[in-house]
Amino acid sequence: MDLNSFTDQWQSQRQQLFKSVPPEGRTVRYLDKEFLVYPNTFWPFADSLPLVKHFRVAPGDHVLDVGTGSGVIGIFACYHGAARVVGVDINPAAIQSATHNVQTHGFAGVMEVKQSNLFEALGDERFDVITANLPFRNKPAHDMVAMSQWDTDFKTNTRFFEGVVRHLKPQGRIYYVQSNFGEFEAVKRLAQAAGLRTAELAREAIDDTRRQEFFVYEMTLA
Ligand SMILES: C[S@@+](CC[C@H](N)C(=O)[O-])C[C@H]1O[C@@H](n2cnc3c(N)ncnc32)[C@H](O)[C@@H]1O
Numbered sequence: 001m002d003l004n005s006f007t008d009q010w011q012s013q014r015q016q017l018f019k020s021v022p023p024e025g026r027t028v029r030y031l032d033k034e035f036l037v038y039p040n041t042f043w044p045f046a047d048s049l050p051l052v053k054h055f056r057v058a059p060g061d062h063v064l065d066v067g068t069g070s071g072v073i074g075i076f077a078c079y080h081g082a083a084r085v086v087g088v089d090i091n092p093a094a095i096q097s098a099t100h101n102v103q104t105h106g107f108a109g110v111m112e113v114k115q116s117n118l119f120e121a122l123g124d125e126r127f128d129v130i131t132a133n134l135p136f137r138n139k140p141a142h143d144m145v146a147m148s149q150w151d152t153d154f155k156t157n158t159r160f161f162e163g164v165v166r167h168l169k170p171q172g173r174i175y176y177v178q179s180n181f182g183e184f185e186a187v188k189r190l191a192q193a194a195g196l197r198t199a200e201l202a203r204e205a206i207d208d209t210r211r212q213e214f215f216v217y218e219m220t221l222a
Helices: 003-019 046-054 072-079 092-104 152-167 184-193
Strands: 026-030 033-037 062-066 084-089 111-115 127-132 168-179 196-205 213-221
Touching: 033 072, 033 092, 046 072, 046 168, 046 196, 046 213, 062 072, 072 084, 072 092, 072 111, 072 127, 084 092, 092 111, 127 152, 152 168, 152 184, 152 196, 168 184, 184 196, 184 213
Parallel strands: 062 084, 062 127, 084 111, 127 168
Antiparallel strands: 026 033, 168 213, 196 213
16 A cells, blocks of 8 residues: 555544544543543644654743644643743634643643634734644545644645744744655745745654654744
């Protein structure tokens, strides 16, 4: 089976898993921490590991986490000493999960969670660090759960790059997750068109077969 068909099957199974969570939620272990996910939320997973293990957040930084899901990346930014973190997501289930996790990790005074289609609810606020683990693949998504993995006509990612620079401080950094089964060439072109310089910061395989890999790009204003 080619990588595309294999990934289709694997991601469809994961979407069923996200939907089958009981109403009271389910606890997922990630690195040395626990996160609760309510039904229809993307679970903390290997895709964000290269980002969470290698991103640079200085104490006092203001951080925006786009597509926050369970809130996992934003919460790690809080552990690094960020002064303010905003997590946005389009999916109400993700907002419920992230809000719960922010509270149980003790960061309700630091991290704000907002339902927002990308930057819509942000006004003109600018950040030192912007993190994004958006859907990697250009594939039609017919519901909110599919929208955590697939991006119809790659529109969300395209709009991300059209808008992101307006929310980045001049010396700011973007950490953006991609995969060898995603649209990484398109991402590099979109970043360049937005005036960003892109460098691969870290890469991890999902297992020993190394068939699926995840990587994180660090992007700065060129
Ligand atoms: C791959 S998941 C990542 C979740 C979390 N950041 C993590 O690393 O586990 C992608 C997330 O992006 C969200 N998303 C998709 N399209 C979006 C949009 N237009 N605006 C905001 N969030 C969006 C999805 O709902 C989903 O929670």
